[in-house]
Amino acid sequence: MQRYIEQLIDDIHKATWNLKPPHSLWEESEADPDNELELEDMSFVEQYIEGEKQPIAQITGIGAEQLPPSEKLAIEQRALLAVELEKLLQYFHFVLDFPATLPGHLRYPFIRDFWSEEHVPLSFGENHIEFCDYEVEHCPFPGYCTTCKEVEAQMKYDEERDATGDFDFDFDVDSLLPDLEQLEDIWDARDKIENDDEPDDDPDPNDHSPS
Numbered sequence: 001m002q003r004y005i006e007q008l009i010d011d012i013h014k015a016t017w018n019l020k021p022p023h024s025l026w027e028e029s030e031a032d033p034d035n036e037l038e039l040e041d042m043s044f045v046e047q048y049i050e051g052e053k054q055p056i057a058q059i060t061g062i063g064a065e066q067l068p069p070s071e072k073l074a075i076e077q078r079a080l081l082a083v084e085l086e087k088l089l090q091y092f093h094f095v096l097d098f099p100a101t102l103p104g105h106l107r108y109p110f111i112r113d114f115w116s117e118e119h120v121p122l123s124f125g126e127n128h129i130e131f132c133d134y135e136v137e138h139c140p141f142p143g144y145c146t147t148c149k150e151v152e153a154q155m156k157y158d159e160e161r162d163a164t165g166d167f168d169f170d171f172d173v174d175s176l177l178p179d180l181e182q183l184e185d186i187w188d189a190r191d192k193i194e195n196d197d198e199p200d201d202d203p204d205p206n207d208h209s210p211s
Contacts, residue, residue, distance in 0.1 A: 001068070005077050008066060012084050015061040016091050022123035025050050033124040043125035051120035059092055064115040070108055079104030085111050093122040097130045099144040110140070 025046060031038040057063045067085075070078060082104035086096060089111075096114070098107055110131055119127065131140050136148045 001072065001077070004068070005073075005081065008081070009084050011066070012062060012088050015088060018061045019091070020121070039125050043122055043127075046122060047120045047127065051122075053118040053120050055118050056089075056094075056115050059119070059121045060088055062088065062115075064112075067112045067115055070112065073108070075105045078108040082108040082111055089114075093125060093127055094119070095126045095128045097128050097132075099141050099147075102141055102144045106141075106144075 025042065029042060031042045033039050033042075055064075062085075067081070073081070086107070089096060096107070096111065098110070114129065119129075132145065132147060134148050134151045136152055139145055139148045
């Protein structure tokens with residue numbers, strides 16, 4: 001098996017040679033991938049509007065059948081393959097959102113399952129892949145992930161705040177209202193302008209000044 005692992009890693013390295021040219025929409029739009037806003041907008045268009053899903057095997061050039069089942073690998077082999085496969089996926093703009101402390105050998109089964117999925121390939125940017133549904137009882141990374149508990153605590157806090165009506169605003173509402181004296185000055189000035197502009201209802205018949 002070790003010889004096979006070495007050959008597989010060599011294939012993974014060679015797979016980076018097959019990077020495809022950017023989607024035509026980048027050239028047509030003349031968007032700059034180094035511009036953060038343009039990158040975000042065009043990546044969204046490419047992924048959700050113009051792009052077509054493809055098997056991960058087709059995108060990367062590594063077939064799902066090439067990845068051995070976890071039970072046939074030693075812990076060290078799983079960890080090694082996890083590192084190499086994550087690097088390959090990042091090369092093709094896929095970022096797997098694992099907890100930072102999750103060991104490589106525990107990542108490998110998730111990565112192998114990911115190879116059976118279909119996704120839209122990106123030319124630039126990052127496509128983050130999440131494995132968590134933010135439900136503590138169904139957390140896929142028990143003991144390594146705190147996100148589920150943090151989300152649950154935030155939701156509980158929001159519900160309690162909504163129930164009590166205790167909203168904590170960081171600004172003074174009164175400060176948003178205009179000053180009353182300023183309003184009175186504005187109204188007086190507006191009335192004066194309107195009165196000055198009103199025509200005289202009883203013009204002097206002896207007034208022969210040109211109009």
